[in-house]
Amino acid sequence: MTTQQNPPATNQRARLPEGKMPELRVMPAPSDANVYGDVFGGWIMAQVDIAGSLPATRRANGRVATIAVNSFLFKHPVFVGDLLSFYADIVKVGNTSITVYVEVYAERNRLQADVVKVTEATLTYVATGPDRKPRQLPPIESLIQQ
Numbered sequence: 001m002t003t004q005q006n007p008p009a010t011n012q013r014a015r016l017p018e019g020k021m022p023e024l025r026v027m028p029a030p031s032d033a034n035v036y037g038d039v040f041g042g043w044i045m046a047q048v049d050i051a052g053s054l055p056a057t058r059r060a061n062g063r064v065a066t067i068a069v070n071s072f073l074f075k076h077p078v079f080v081g082d083l084l085s086f087y088a089d090i091v092k093v094g095n096t097s098i099t100v101y102v103e104v105y106a107e108r109n110r111l112q113a114d115v116v117k118v119t120e121a122t123l124t125y126v127a128t129g130p131d132r133k134p135r136q137l138p139p140i141e142s143l144i145q146q
């Protein structure tokens, strides 16, 4: 019989960002991890891509495609049962592209007091049309009026 132990508390305590809503909150399952209970980096990357695409889609007022993962840092491991919060902020807007900074925080052991910033990444999305080609971003004023 195997016993599932709580991961150790980390000394690297953080707080969830105040006054901001996460784009995504998700808890990895055993199928998302290796036999030691460490969550696969690829699974985290997929969730980061989804979280980053949400503000990009709002800014593009339509579909976007990921063109680049500019940076990715897995600073601390993620364990099965961590509650992950993904915060995403647009840091740069071009003619067709939107660059988004994503931070991921883990609440460990089902305790909000045990918070660790586990991952940060910067990704670039391109607004695309129905033909899947780059599309000029709409002016920001047109979004505010909606």
Ligand SMILES: CC(C)(COP(=O)(O)OP(=O)(O)OC[C@H]1O[C@@H](n2cnc3c(N)ncnc32)[C@H](O)[C@@H]1OP(=O)(O)O)[C@@H](O)C(=O)NCCC(=O)NCCS
Pocket (backbone or CB within 6 Å): 065, 066, 067, 068, 093, 094, 095, 096, 097, 098, 124, 126, 128, 132, 133, 134
């Ligand atoms: C996204 C896609 C439609 C863009 O078409 P493209 O002809 O390659 O794009 P362009 O060269 O015209 O560049 C479009 C924008 O991306 C930016 N860009 C291009 N290469 C980039 C890179 N390596 N890093 C960051 N931005 C980049 C350009 O600067 C431009 O931005 P701007 O218009 O704001 O100045 C096309 O590359 C594509 O379909 N890629 C596959 C998308 C995909 O399947 N993603 C999921 C993969 S897992």
